[in-house]
Amino acid sequence: MPSPKNLSYSPFAIMNRGEVIGALNRWKWPVAGVAAAFVGSLYTLGFSQVFQLYASDDKEVAGTSSYGVKGLLKKLIHDFIQGGKSPDNPPLSPSEASMIIRKNEKRVDVNSGVVYYYDTNNLASNNPMEDRNTECRIIKNNGFLFSVFDGHGGWQCAEAVKNRLPLYIALSLLEKSELGRFEKKIIKDLLLASLYSNGSTSASSNTNETSSLTTDYTLSKKQDIFHTGPKYLVQSLKDVLNGDDKLTAEESLSLAYSQLDDDISAEAIPLKMLDDSFVIGATGACAVSAYVEGDSIYLANSGDCRVVLGSKAQSGSWVAQQLTEDQNSKNEKEYRRLLKEHPGEEGTVIKNGRLLGQLQPLRAFGDIQYKWDQVTHSHILTQIYGGPIVPPHLYKTPPYLTAKPVTTKHQIQKQDKFIILASDGLWDSLSSQQAVELVGQFLDSSKKNIGEILEKNAATHLIRHAIGGNDHHFVAQMLLVPEQYRRMWRDDITVTVVFLKSDDFNSKL
Numbered sequence: 001m002p003s004p005k006n007l008s009y010s011p012f013a014i015m016n017r018g019e020v021i022g023a024l025n026r027w028k029w030p031v032a033g034v035a036a037a038f039v040g041s042l043y044t045l046g047f048s049q050v051f052q053l054y055a056s057d058d059k060e061v062a063g064t065s066s067y068g069v070k071g072l073l074k075k076l077i078h079d080f081i082q083g084g085k086s087p088d089n090p091p092l093s094p095s096e097a098s099m100i101i102r103k104n105e106k107r108v109d110v111n112s113g114v115v116y117y118y119d120t121n122n123l124a125s126n127n128p129m130e131d132r133n134t135e136c137r138i139i140k141n142n143g144f145l146f147s148v149f150d151g152h153g154g155w156q157c158a159e160a161v162k163n164r165l166p167l168y169i170a171l172s173l174l175e176k177s178e179l180g181r182f183e184k185k186i187i188k189d190l191l192l193a194s195l196y197s198n199g200s201t202s203a204s205s206n207t208n209e210t211s212s213l214t215t216d217y218t219l220s221k222k223q224d225i226f227h228t229g230p231k232y233l234v235q236s237l238k239d240v241l242n243g244d245d246k247l248t249a250e251e252s253l254s255l256a257y258s259q260l261d262d263d264i265s266a267e268a269i270p271l272k273m274l275d276d277s278f279v280i281g282a283t284g285a286c287a288v289s290a291y292v293e294g295d296s297i298y299l300a301n302s303g304d305c306r307v308v309l310g311s312k313a314q315s316g317s318w319v320a321q322q323l324t325e326d327q328n329s330k331n332e333k334e335y336r337r338l339l340k341e342h343p344g345e346e347g348t349v350i351k352n353g354r355l356l357g358q359l360q361p362l363r364a365f366g367d368i369q370y371k372w373d374q375v376t377h378s379h380i381l382t383q384i385y386g387g388p389i390v391p392p393h394l395y396k397t398p399p400y401l402t403a404k405p406v407t408t409k410h411q412i413q414k415q416d417k418f419i420i421l422a423s424d425g426l427w428d429s430l431s432s433q434q435a436v437e438l439v440g441q442f443l444d445s446s447k448k449n450i451g452e453i454l455e456k457n458a459a460t461h462l463i464r465h466a467i468g469g470n471d472h473h474f475v476a477q478m479l480l481v482p483e484q485y486r487r488m489w490r491d492d493i494t495v496t497v498v499f500l501k502s503d504d505f506n507s508k509l
Contacts, residue, residue, distance in 0.1 A: 091477065100123075102460055116499040122494040125486045126487060129492050130154065134146075136193060139190065141173055143173070144293075147166070147290075152286075156276070156280045157264070157365055157367075159280075160280045165289070228262075251407075264281050268282065284359075284367035285303075299410070302402075303362075308436060338350060348394050357394075359401065363404070367401050372398065377398065412500060420496070429465075429467070430466055458499075459496060
């Protein structure tokens with residue numbers, strides 16, 4: 001009889017796939033915990049920069065598939081889950097996959113100023129989706145505002161910022177002499193116009209929103225108590241302007257972002273009982289805005305969404321210029337800013353690449369657990385959650401988080417053809433240069449009437465390539481990941497591509 005130590009035994013050799021999945025289901029929480037820790041370690045160590053597996057077609061630059069250890073692990077597990085599927089027998093047909101990807105796409109012709117038209121789309125990973133986007137015209141200045149919001153911890157903060165930020169920006173752009181007419185009543189229709197005729201306006205139609213929960217305090221009452229909201233923003237603007245006529249566009253964007261975040265933080269304080277305002281403040285959202293006025297683009301960024309400019313060189317190649325910087329621990333300026341603001345906390349303010357070891361973006365709306373003073377933080381959050389959200393020994397000198405944006409200006413040049421605004425779900429998969437080349441490929445092929453591009457919407461074209469490109473089998477697998485595991489594979493993706501007027505553009509599509 002052979003010795004036990006010489007026996008070669010593998011449980012997978014005597015179990016079929018269904019039995020293995022059943023076993024994993026019984027141990028799903030331990031397995032999920034180990035898998036999450038392993039995948040998190042790969043992200044932290046950045047193994048994807050060391051091990052690269054490239055697709056065999058090296059002729060396509062923008063569409064080249066590149067998988068690190070993370071991507072390879074995803075692909076192997078996908079193949080196991082999907083079983084005996086093959087490129088000839090994918091789990092979704094090409095038309096079914098395309099319907100899912102194109103579900104939320106839209107194109108809007110603007111044809112005003114330097115803005116030609118824009119494409120936008122999003123693909124959810126979370127349920128409900130936590131990303132938001134908005135596009136509107138600032139009536140008084142005939143400027144165009146494009147924004148993308150990436151929520152975390154829930155969708156509520158991103159939704160609130162989407163509804164309220166355009167109005168705050170429109171008010172901040174007014175001249176001092178114009179503020180008086182809005183001091184008593186905010187008439188939104190005089191300030192903002194939606195660019196999408198079939199949708200609702202970007203700002204909430206009622207600036208005094210009411211909580212959906214049954215409470216004694218509507219948001220309008222809380223705003224009167226805490227002196228928040230558009231009415232009090234107008235009063236603040238009159239004080240800030242003093243003798244000046246108006247703020248610059250960059251100053252206006254900065255003030256609007258900062259004031260809205262201050263209002264959200266104040267309104268989150270419960271009165272008698274919890275309401276929606278607390279949930280909005282307890283969740284968070286990164287935001288990026290591109291305000292186009294005249295021949296200038298004004299950028300405001302708070303978090304890790306990104307705006308990239310696509311230009312065409314004289315040689316015909318496409319060139320990417322990142323107009324915003326991701327605000328995370330990899331950003332040395334942000335890292336040094338936090339160390340300067342919190343001296344003596346060098347070992348804790350950024351830990352494991354995260355703010356206080358918890359939050360990845362270093363600027364964001366909401367997230368009151370990193371902003372409230374120590375007394376409010378301790379008395380309210382500890383009572384609500386039954387314990388501290390941030391360990392007290394780490395929470396020494398709040399606030400640790402701000403939504404005050406980094407603002408910049410870009411003067412539009414003849415070679416500038418488009419800008420891409422997107423949440424980090426896109427940038428997790430594509431570099432800025434890859435994204436610009438893909439949109440350039442989209443434009444070039446449409447002019448030449450080449451049939452190799454599957455999409456007629458540039459935002460959809462980018463989303464498709466973020467989840468596998470022309471590798472339909474892999475795209476289908478990415479779309480069919482079960483909801484409870486989907487977030488491990490991909491984030492929500494929201495993309496807006498704004499095309500700028502140029503002599504080189506032809507009427508298309």
